[in-house]
Amino acid sequence: MSQLPAPVPAPVVEIAATAFRNGTVTAQTRAVPEETAVALSYGRVGYAVMMTTPCDLIDFAIGFSLSEAIIDRAADIIACDLVTVEGGIECRMEVAHDVAARLAQRRRHLAGALGCGLCGLESLAEANRAIPRVTTTRPVTADAIMRAMRSLPLHQTLNRRTHGIHAAAFLDPADAALLVREDVGRHNALDKLIGALARQDRNPATGILLMTSRISIELIQKAAIAGIPVIVAVSVPTAHAIRAADAAGITLAAVARDDGFEIFTHHARIEFGAHAHVA
Template sequence: MTVSPTRSATGLSVQRDGVRNVTRTLPEESPVAMVYDGSTQAVMMATPADIVDFAIGFTLTEGFAPLSEIGEVEVVEHPDGIEARLWLPEHRRAALAGRRRYMAGPVGCGLCGIDSLEAAIRDLPAVPEGPEFDAAEIAGATDTLRSSQPLHDRTRSVHAAGFLQPGVGIVLAREDVGRHNALDKLVGAMARAGLEPATGAIVLTSRVSVEMVQKTAMAGCPVLVAVSAPTAHALRLAEGAGLTLAAFAGGGGFDLYAHPRRIKTGAADVA
């Protein structure tokens, strides 16, 4: 059995000019359990696609283990959901115990289930210096990402995360009902493809929350571009990690908040 990422549903479309029958394509949400060494670490509602990418990316962005220590991912489907089973070296088990999540996290809240305040706001590594981008590449990044969102085209209700390389464009993208899940899937897909995060920027179709900055920094990507706004604390974390943060990207422009040196804006007065 393979769970489809979408299903068709019929309904009534009520408009000013009348009522008509419609058939829509809806994205599925399935519980996906991350199981390490036989113990469930987290359960998240996610689009049931790219589960191996999801498991690897989640492992990397949560800091559980580097790619070299992640073995084969076994995906096991159950009537009630999906398990992604991973086995890590014994010396990694302390990190798992320290970050254990006890609750199923809804797609809108990437921190649900964290069992202490200290675990929610973790120390971040400084990101690599990385490349420079022309301002036009950043301004058009979210518009370019739209061409890599087939699931959104069908459903109009999922997020995407893409990897932008200077002079190349969006080279890889992943989609999910949850913005955190889309980012984890992208990071996992990049790792499997041998794409180094330090060579580009992550582009998001969502706002920039604390965990989006955390995951980007943990992945080792120096630039984060989003279609919507950052939260105040997400900006503080980006400043501390050395992460360039561009928001409200689209329609030929963007706002630049943290560490602008990686984007050639031509504005000499930008600190």
């Protein structure tokens, strides 16, 4: 895959600010997250423009293409060039002939804004598209989930500087390793993670998705398409997301805190150990 011929904007920017704290006014600087318009095109035909944190953009392009079912595998993208243009960055992808033909049949344009993962869809049918069912039954222990959630902040390098960036992480219970991607948009963070897994030839069905955000329907759709069987999040999921996770066979846990979490669907994948008890 090709790399960017010119530098992208920094993902974090130091901005001057005036602080009013405890009755005192002081000059200071604040690290804030950057967001940049990234245009995704296939065969030089525009498909989407997303506002995203300008880092891991090759991962983002591949992950978006996979989670939107534009491609079936990373190898369907023959070339990927990131080009700095006026107003943002263009991600120019060349895809296999069958993918290009399929795109021609379903061509649509959308504009994605921060926090809005379904902006620009042309019909209600697209928003309620069929979600594939995840059939992996491999169990995971509650202790492994708790350890991963506690260690996740240590891997959020951008958020430690700004306190304003979401993370999507993949936990492989076999070695407890975390693969983390960050973005101002939770949907973008997940796309970056899916792309990173594909580029590393890792099987999403063998691990767990950790999210530092709430879980809504589009995140369930993306996770199901990727084949991820377990999702754990820090915030409450929407009712629609719970129903979708249940239908897709995904174990959805949320409200993850230092003392535990709540499971909403497909409890059987999570093992609690001999010392757990039912209240």
